[in-house]
Amino acid sequence: MAAMAGISLGLLFVRNVSEYSELVFSLMTNRIATVALVCWLWAGAFTGILAHSGLVEALVWIGWKMSLYGGSFVLAAFISSALFAVSVGTAFGTVVGFTTVIYPAGILLGANPAALMGAILSGAAFGDNLAPVSDTTIISAATQETDIRGVVISRLKYSLTTAIIAGVLFFFFGGGKSVIDPAEAGKLLAEHANPEALPMLIPAVITIVVALCGYHFLAALNLGILSALVIGPLTGILPLEKVFYLTSGGSVAGCAVSGIRAMLPISILILLIITANGLMEAGGFFDRLLSWLDRVAAGSPRRAETAIVLFISLACLCLPGNTSAMITVGPLANKIRKRHGIHPYRSANLLDTIACSFPYMLPYAAVIIVARAIQSELATKYDFTVVSSWGETAPFVFYGIVLFPLMIISVITGFGRKKG
Numbered sequence: 001m002a003a004m005a006g007i008s009l010g011l012l013f014v015r016n017v018s019e020y021s022e023l024v025f026s027l028m029t030n031r032i033a034t035v036a037l038v039c040w041l042w043a044g045a046f047t048g049i050l051a052h053s054g055l056v057e058a059l060v061w062i063g064w065k066m067s068l069y070g071g072s073f074v075l076a077a078f079i080s081s082a083l084f085a086v087s088v089g090t091a092f093g094t095v096v097g098f099t100t101v102i103y104p105a106g107i108l109l110g111a112n113p114a115a116l117m118g119a120i121l122s123g124a125a126f127g128d129n130l131a132p133v134s135d136t137t138i139i140s141a142a143t144q145e146t147d148i149r150g151v152v153i154s155r156l157k158y159s160l161t162t163a164i165i166a167g168v169l170f171f172f173f174g175g176g177k178s179v180i181d182p183a184e185a186g187k188l189l190a191e192h193a194n195p196e197a198l199p200m201l202i203p204a205v206i207t208i209v210v211a212l213c214g215y216h217f218l219a220a221l222n223l224g225i226l227s228a229l230v231i232g233p234l235t236g237i238l239p240l241e242k243v244f245y246l247t248s249g250g251s252v253a254g255c256a257v258s259g260i261r262a263m264l265p266i267s268i269l270i271l272l273i274i275t276a277n278g279l280m281e282a283g284g285f286f287d288r289l290l291s292w293l294d295r296v297a298a299g300s301p302r303r304a305e306t307a308i309v310l311f312i313s314l315a316c317l318c319l320p321g322n323t324s325a326m327i328t329v330g331p332l333a334n335k336i337r338k339r340h341g342i343h344p345y346r347s348a349n350l351l352d353t354i355a356c357s358f359p360y361m362l363p364y365a366a367v368i369i370v371a372r373a374i375q376s377e378l379a380t381k382y383d384f385t386v387v388s389s390w391g392e393t394a395p396f397v398f399y400g401i402v403l404f405p406l407m408i409i410s411v412i413t414g415f416g417r418k419k420g
Contacts (some may be wrong), residue, residue: 003272010279020279027278028271032327035142036270039135040263042221046133047088048259049228050204053238054197056097059084060105061193070110074174075167077102077111078119078399082163085127087204089134091360092262094124095367099374104382112176113386117371118396119170121360124367125399128322129356130159132211133221135323140352143330144337146344149214151352154345157416158353162406166398173396199235203228225256266321273319273327281331290335304340305411308333308347312354321366322355343418350407357404361397363390 007024014020059080068076077098085094098120106116128134132152141151207224211217232238244254280286293307311332315325330351337347359365368390379385395401410416 003269003276006276007272007279010283013283023279023282024275027275030274030278032139032142032330033271033274036135036139036323036327037267038218039133039138039221040267041260042218042225043089043133043135044259044261044263045256046203046207046221046225046228046259047090047093048255048257048262049225049232049238049243050084050088050200051093051097051259052242052255053200053228053232054194055087055200055204056084056101057194058197058200060101061195061198064105064193068109070175071115071171071173073106073109074111074115074119075171077106077116078123078167078170081120081123082126083123084204085124085134086131086208087127087201089127089131089137091124091128091367092370093259094127095120095371096374098123099371100378103375104378104385107176107384107386110176112174112396114388114392115170115174115176115396117375117388117393118398119174121367121371121393121397122166122170122399125356125360125397125403126159126163129352129403130155131208133207133217133224136326136352136355138217139323139326139330140348140355141344143326143351144334144344144348146348147214148217149212151345151348152212154416155349155352158349158403158406158410162399162403165402169398169402170396196235197237199231200228200237202231266323269321269324270327273324277328277331286332286335289332290339293336301340301342301417302411302414304336304342305346305350305417308336308350309354309407309411312351313358316355316359317362322359325359326351326355337420341419343420346416346418346420349416350411353403353407357400357407360400361394363394368393 011017011020063073063076063080066076081094081098084097085091088094099117102120103113103116107113128136130152131137132148137148137152141148203224206227207220210223211220228238229240229243232243233240242254243256244252247253293304308329311329312325315329316322319325319328333347333351336342337344360367362368372387372390375385375387379387
C-alpha cells in the first residue's frame with residue numbers, strides 16, 4: 001500500500017501525467033524485477049517440495065543419532081539449518097521448518113531456548129547470504145551486472161569466517177538447563193526425526209553444484225526440481241500427486257503450488273519497488289544524489305563503499321525484506337561502484353552481507369515474527385516450550401552479530417577490495 005501510494009502521489013509532481021503513467025507500465029518490465037520473480041517462483045516450488053518431503057526431519061534425525069545435548073545440539077541446529085537454507089535458498093522456509101521440529105526437542109535436550117532460536121535464524125541467514133539460488137545472491141549479482149558463481153566464490157571468505165566464529169559461540173553459549181526428561185526428549189524426537197528423506201539431499205546438492213559450475217540459476221533450480229520429482233516417487237518419499245494435483249473443486253493444489261503461492265506477495269511488492277526506483281531515476285533524483293556523493297566520496301573507494309553500506313543499511317531498516325532493500329539500493333550501488341572503479345563482486349558482496357546481517361535481528365523482520373508465532377503455537381502443545389522474546393533472541397543471532405562488523409572492518413581496511 002505504501003509503494004502504491006508513493007507512485008500515485010508522484011502524479012502531483014509531474015508536468016505530463018500521461019507520460020508518467022505510461023512510464024509506470026514500462027518500468028514493471030524491468031529485467032531485475034523479472035529476475036526476482038522467476039527466482040521466487042521456481043525457488044518457491046523447490047522449497048515446497050523439499051520441505052514437504054521431510055528433509056528437515058531427516059537432518060534432525062542425524063543430530064539425534066549423534067546424541068547431542070546443550071551447546072552441541074545448538075551447534076548442530078545451526079549447521080543443519082544452514083545446510084537446508086543453502087540447499088533451497090530461502091530463509092523464511094528454513095525458519096518455519098526448523099522452529100517447528102527442532103525448537104521443542106532442543107529445549108528438552110538442554111539447549112538455551114533463545115540461543116537455539118538464534119542458531120536457527122543464523123543458519124537461515126547463512127543460507128540466504130551464500131546459496132547460489134538464494135534471491136539475495138541472485139539480485140545482488142543482477143543489480144551489479146555480474147555472474148552468480150563469481151559472487152558466491154568471492155563471498156566465501158566472509159560467510160565461512162562468520163559461520164565458524166558463530167559456530168564456536170553457539171557451542172559455548174548454547175547450553176541452558178540440564179535435560180528435563182531424556183525419555184520425553186527421545187519420544188519427541190522419535191515422532192519428528194525420520195531418515196527416510198535423506199535421499200532428497202541429492203536434488204539439493206545437484207542444484208548447488210550446477211549453479212556453482214556457472215550455469216544459470218533457472219537451469220539449476222529446474223534440474224533440482226526434476227531430480228526431486230524422480231527421486232521422490234522412486235523412493236516412495238514424495239509421490240507426484242502430493243506435488244501437484246487438481247482438487248475435486250477444480251483448483252490446483254500440492255506442495256509445489258503452496259511454495260509458489262507463498263512467494264506471490266513479495267513478488268508484487270518487488271514490481272512496485274522497481275517501478276518507484278525507475279520513477280526516481282527518471283525524475284533526476286539519482287543524478288542529484290550521485291552528484292552529492294561525488295563531492296563527498298570523490299577519489300576514495302573506501303568512502304564509496306561506506307556510502308553503499310549506509311544506503312543498504314538504511315533500506316534494510318525501512319523496508320520489510322532484505323531483498324526489497326537490495327533491489328531498492330542495487331541500481332544506485334552499481335552507479336557508485338562504476339564511478340569509483342569498484343569490482344562488481346565487491347559491491348554485490350557489500351549489499352548481500354549487510355542485508356543478511358543485522359536485518360535478522362530486527363524486531364519487525366518477517367523471520368522474527370514467524371518464529372515467535374510458531375513458538376507460541378508450540379507452547380500450547382508442549383507445556384515445557386518457552387516463547388523467547390525478541391530481546392532474548394536477538395543477542396544470540398551470532399551470524400548477523402559477527403557479519404556486520406566484519407564487513408565494516410573490510411571496508412575500513414580494504415580487505416577483499418578489487419578494482420572493477
